[in-house]
Amino acid sequence: MILPLLMLLGCQLAGEVLSRGFHLPLPGPVLGMMLMLALFVALPRSVDLMRPASVILLANLSLMFIPAGTGIVSFLGELRHDGLALAVTLIGSTTAALVAGAWAFLIVARLTGNRAPE
Numbered sequence: 001m002i003l004p005l006l007m008l009l010g011c012q013l014a015g016e017v018l019s020r021g022f023h024l025p026l027p028g029p030v031l032g033m034m035l036m037l038a039l040f041v042a043l044p045r046s047v048d049l050m051r052p053a054s055v056i057l058l059a060n061l062s063l064m065f066i067p068a069g070t071g072i073v074s075f076l077g078e079l080r081h082d083g084l085a086l087a088v089t090l091i092g093s094t095t096a097a098l099v100a101g102a103w104a105f106l107i108v109a110r111l112t113g114n115r116a117p118e
Helices: 002-021 028-042 045-059 061-074 076-112
Strands: none
Touching: 002 028, 002 045, 028 045, 045 061, 061 076
16 A cells, blocks of 8 residues: 555656746646556556555545635635635536536547437
8 A cells, every 4th residue: 555655646746846847837746647647558557556545545535625625714705705706617617617528528429420319
């Protein structure tokens, strides 16, 4: 269990170093995920090594949102001031993402010849 967590944190650290060292516009964790994907492609055995740790992390994913909830409570004043704009933005962007995903699915289904049962 230690080795998969070291791999995960090592990839994130490498991503942070690359992002900050080369002043890249991508966040370090995103670069770290790209590095981990490259690791998985280069060494397919690493996927099996990472699987137990990823299952445990995904099972406890709700714990990762506690800091976000604390941050919201810390900025209640700003939330009162800009809450309506934030709510409209969140609802609008979520709706746009769902519509774009559905359209992409329909386009791919038409291109591949697979149609949903009517």
